[in-house]
Amino acid sequence: MDQSEISQPVTDDVVLRRIERLQLNYISSIDEGPLDNWPHFFTDKCLYTVVSRDNFDRGMELGVMRFESVGMLIDRATATQHAAVFAPRIIRHLLGPTLVDDTGEGYRSRCNVAIYQTSPDGDTMLLMTAIYNDLIVEQDGVLKFKEKRVIYDTHRIPDSIVYPL
């Protein structure tokens, strides 16, 4: 996100495929579960935010979720599963192709995402369109998100956001 980042487009297919796989595994932890796996896609200290483009463009950081550590992500996963009341639903993320730059600090990865939600009655609606703007680093041979910013266009959200995005 930092404008001063000096970045080089990544063209190495192996790296690109690893990042694509990370993103697919990530959305699978939400769409297919179990949600307990979701926090472990992040580094211990991290930033996960879900911010509307409207706020973002106004320079406002307020997000519908904001977590700064794996612990906070575990809080969310646990609360969603054990301390929340909501109608069951199916979440489905559709990812576009990923643009990856090497910033020296990690890989800056951007991809479009559409998130659909299906109700218990079987109706599917578009929950939001968004962009993932991520900073990915390698830790002990595993790629993890140091930052994941979900910047969503749909700032009049048509329903509640139950699961992480």
Added chain:
Amino acid sequence: MDGTQSSNNSETDIWSEAGTTRVPFQVYQDAEIYAQELEKIFYGSSWNYVGLECEVPNSGDFRRNFIGEREVLMIRKGDGALSVVENRCAHRGAQLCQTLSGNAGSAIMCPYHQWTYTLDGELTGMPFKRGINGKGGLNPDFDMKAHGLVALRVESLNGVVFASFDHDVPTLKEYLGPDMVKYFTRIFNGRGLRVVGYERQVIDCNWKLQMENLKDPYHAGILHLFLISFGLFRLDQESKCLVDDSKGHSVLMTNKGTEEGKEDTGGVKIAAPDFALTDHDLIQPRLEFGDNTTLSIQTLFPSIIIQAQCNTLATRQVIPKGPGSHELVWTFFGFKDDDDEMKNLRLRQANLMGSAGYVTLDDAEALEFSQVGLSGSSAGDAAVLEIGGTDCESNDHLVTESLIRGFYMKYRDIMGHGKAGA
């Protein structure tokens, strides 16, 4: 009028009794009742929240909003005062401003035929007013003064702006009454405000169900497993529920308990007992209003809620969208002089609130369950509101629905649905 007996209006018949312990399900789904609510409540003698002064700091700044289903613009004028006008051109009705906020410069111009208005809404000119070569244009006796924008009455209280379509409405302070002003100015105490961010969400239930939810301390100690599990809200906490003299406004306040004592939950099933929270900041408020209150929810008739849960402060505006839906607009705010730690707390504690909030997620879901459940009900079916008795008085406990009963006293009064409480 005296209850349903002397009623000459069929709508009054839907209330089965003089009080408000039975709320007929029609009021949540009947299109005709909804249309009357817009006219009599939102476009009538009420003060409606339109925004914060800090959202329009400079001359020409505007913020677009809704009162009922009518769009309005809150505008900062050249002299620093505020105006609120309807966002509808006096020519042929086009929407004037499309963005949620912006700067109109020194005049409002309609994009369709460029009729132009002052920031107060007075019509000042239009292209080809005199036609071309004496042909066409407006009749010379066209009364420009009579064709301005609909201008509303405006008042602001410590940076919070309200407007009314009724120019004869009592002053804002009279409308709120001294008790409500006292709790309002506990939060809005004159310190400069700043917007932390917005959230908007559509919830498919009648707007009144949303207002009821914030007047319903009973649910909060039952539904919100997250709050109960971490001691942020329990029905046995030191608390106050205040209903104003008009019965339409209310405030409820509690002081946080400890994280222990999970057994005092009145039989409510709580989250897994080994669920320990990592982020303690989420539930450790920094007291900032000179008292020990850690949760206060003020609801002002008809449709604005002022929330202070720990350090997450927000106005929640309820915008009706037909009988079965509403939009909830959260304006999270803080104070201009917040230090960095407080700025960070407000961002983090916002996890409790909003469309994905640990707390309010449950509410939005339960409200939709309500709307689904009551639709298709038969005439005569009604909600039962007898928790805490049948009156609409203030309480020093939370196991009560008296605030909701109060809301419907005022509602019946304005709607002409019999004389509530007679």
